[in-house]
Amino acid sequence: MNDEWWMRFSLQLVGIGLSACLCVSACAQAAAPHVNHDAAAHAEQGLEFARVGDLNRAETELRKAVALAPSDPAILAALGTVLAQKQNLSESTELFKRALRITPDNLTVRRYLAANLWQLHLYPEAKDHLQIILQRKPDDKPAQLLLGMVSENMGDYSAAARMLAAVPEETRQQPESIAALARSYYHLRQTEKARVTLAQLATHPAGPQAVLLGARIADEMQDYPTAEKLLASIPAGFPDQARLQYSVALVEYHAGKFDQSRSILETLIASGNKNAAIFNLLGWCYQKLGHPKEALQSIGESIALAPAEEANYLDLTRILLAQRALPAALRTANRTTGNFPTSATAFELRGQVEIGMGQFTDAIRSYTQATQLDSSRPDGILGLAEAQFAAGMTTEAVANFETGIKRFPRDPRFKVQYAAVLLKQSETGDPADETKAEQLLRSALALDPSLPDAHYQLGNLALKKDRMLEAQQHLEQAVKLDPQNAAAHFALARVYRRLGRGPQAANEMKLFERLTHAEPQEPPHP
Secondary structure, rough: HHHHHHHHHHHHHOOOOOHHHHHHHHHHHHHOOOOOHHHHHHHHHHHHHHOOOHHHHHHHHHHHHHOOOOOHHHHHHHHHHHHOOOOOHHHHHHHHHHHHHHHHOOOOHHHHHHHHHHOOOOOOHHHHHHHHHHOOOOOHHHHHEEEEEEEHHHOHHHHHHHHHOHHHHHHOOOHHHHHHHHHHHHOOOOOOHHHHHHHHHOOOOOOHHHHHHHHHHHHOOOOOHHHHHHHHOOOOOOOHHHHHHHHHHHHHHHOOOOOHHHHHHHHHHHHOOOOOOHHHHHHEEEEEEOHHHHHHHOOOHHHHHHOOOOOHHHHHHHHHOOOOHHHHHHHHHHHHHHHOOOOHHHHHHHHHHHHHHHOHHHHHHHEEEEEHHHOHHHHHHHHHHHHHHOOOHHHHHHHHHHHHHHOOOOHHHHHHHHHHHHHHHOOOOOOOOHHHHHHHHHHHHHOOOOOOOHHHHHHHHHOOOOOOOHHHHHHHHHHHHHOOOOHHHHHHHHHHHHOOHHHHHHHHHHHHHHHHHHOOOOOOOO
């Protein structure tokens, strides 16, 4: 969800109550003869400016009021509210906290504070305040709605669905909350509910922008038919046809319809719509269609059109990596880290190229730099652990895998990669490593059943232990999810042979032989 919608949604959600602040201030004057009347006058003037939309003069007057009455919670809340409208969220948040320390029972201010914390991505703290509100006022619908949004951001999709579904009228008012509810249903594997929810966007008062948001959610969750249906519902008179057609092309690309996507993009370019995003996606279409020269040319066009956009340089590196042009990929990766020295993503990708070239010590340095730049990203820690293991630093690698599992419990990649390390160690070490690896792999699949590597590793384990039916089940899933995995086809051929299914075994061997002579698998994108 973009920042503009997010800000507007948050302000509407809390129902910025400037008149309520004025009422509280007036009540305070009536009840307390010792009130600072000069402060109250400035506050009243500030609130009057705010009512007519003059936020700068409102801020000036309210700051004067706070200077004269720094312990007046109504004035603190009023200034906090104006600053929230101006998106000065950090100072606004501190003012709301000061007001709450004086009047902790003010649920309205607490709700404003929670909305600020949500926008600042401080989700656990926002959740704490919202739970306090709902403990005292269980039917507070704005708090329920916001807690649903916060829960969705935190990955607690069950709580998000429960909260958002409990306030249907409020949820339907905003495309963002509809999208959050649909995304939660998708994560809970309640696909039909997600589709019904997104269908509301086709007739939403927000118009085509809401439909585009819904299509993006469906695309993100790999429900391509729903995304296509939503995009097709946008009227032909929609003025931004270039954006609409690009959105269609992106969905087609993600659905594996690379030629259709290419055709749409080429038509856009021929009609004069030339921007970096269009050339970038066209480059990936060419790459997927087996036209490496055209792929590099298109990505080059995207860089020429947007030389300051890091994503284009990253994608050039990814395409070179996919083409196994490793020296060129490394040169581009070095150029990218030079141009964007504070980008953790750039250093992570450089580390990936260095691993591919067998430069494990360099990869360790790149991933270490990435984690220093942004320790909140799982990819840096995961890449560092993989590079350390490849460099023979097993103890350090294991420590980072275990750290990653603790810090990112919902990211199954740590468990899958750690299991691979343990299985390798079990060949010459403690057999208990094999048992732990199996537990990790099953735990990873519980988080995400569509992990081909986890199915492959479990299938191999079952094959090793002569559990043929279990091996068949996992390996068939592995090749279904990742048809380009040559090793999985080879293992499945062995299983079929052991089960007396000769023709199927022969077919899997043919696939294995064909894939071992094919181009290496490319990294996923976009």
